[in-house]
Amino acid sequence: MPPLIEFRQVAYQVSGRDILRGVNLTIEDHETLVLLGRSGSGKTTLLKMINRLLEPSQGTITFQGKALSDWDPIRLRRSIGYVIQDGGLFPHHTVEQNVGLVPRLENWAAEKTQARVKELLEAVGLAASTYASRYPRQLSGGEKQRVGIARALAADPVLLLLDEPFSALDPVTRFGMQKHFAELTKSFGKTAIFVTHDIREALMLGTRIAVLKDGQIELIVPPNEFSKAETPEAKAFLATLESGAHAGV
């Protein structure tokens, strides 16, 4: 069986400037790959290529063995969940409408959508009876991210893409969300690609960690081998742990 996603010599330029160079990457089912890097390292660009928000300048990417350029972008995106830093919730929709978005786009029966929304809200730790009719402005930062994750999971996607989903949260809320997310991906059996600049988060959530530096992948290792990494950027991230500095901010 082909890998879920494969990058082959992928590069991306914006007005002559290299954002990504020579990226080769394989992502298998049921893993959580963390893309760790500083601001501007190209991690978000890499993520956005998978659901074709951005198209590579060179190289090819395959999803389920088929080149991304051969996928209908609408079909592709509806089978991939996407969560961003501030949740990207629709402010004019209730929590229920937000979570039920993709099922509605996919013309699910109303009762099926409703049941799914309820199930997912409970799964992310929000009581449907309390939250379903609220608007995003009536939610805390952590609650918004929970709704964002529920929305991403709604139509049972094969893959989740998460772009620093917990970065804007306070440390206590963030820690709770990280633990919850780890349980959730395990119980739903989802493959996830998770972008972060927080090494603690990377070590906690990743089954593999890819370190990005200046648009290139410096190394890919499982979290238990990360402490032995010898590459400069990995060591720079490790140093933030040793000094006790908070890597997440």
Added chain:
Amino acid sequence: MRASEIFEVSMEHLLLVGISVGVALAIATPLAILLLTRARLRRWTLAAVNVIQTIPSLALFGLLLPIPFIGGVGKQTAIIALVLYALLPIVRNMVVGILGVDAGVRESAVAMGMTGSQVLWQVEVPLAIPTILAGVRIATVSTIGTATIAAAIGGGGLGTFVFRGIASANMTTVLAGAIPAALLAIIADEVLEWLERRLSY
């Protein structure tokens, strides 16, 4: 001059305004959608409608008079001039409102697999409604004022009283046109502002 006559002319005035703003909306909507993705055309078009706005209304009515087919004395010429004036605030607010929608919200709409028209009609337009309605409100209120001048080229409406009053130096007749026009403007402003608030998320 009886109250019923004032009422009748007020309704005629309102019809003139309603048709003009309605036609302006019908032109502005596709125009704004066209301009959303074309930055250069957007600058030129907004500049052009801006220039139209700076032409004094009496002069614009005068300029339209000799133009074949669209010109001539009567309601049609008046409506064309009023539509041209109403276009700017409506188009501008549509474009600004839609382009001003939060980038994260737009991006996640696309990333969820919404089509271009679903993003436009289910996300961008609903979120831009307060701004769009503010444009319609400005256009309506100013059209109610400008429409009084339309009487000069046979457009009818409350301006008829104003011009008749000026010609005969009869202040009562002037006020019979001016006061209802001011009232209409205030009422339209209030109603549209209420609607704007109702439709804000």
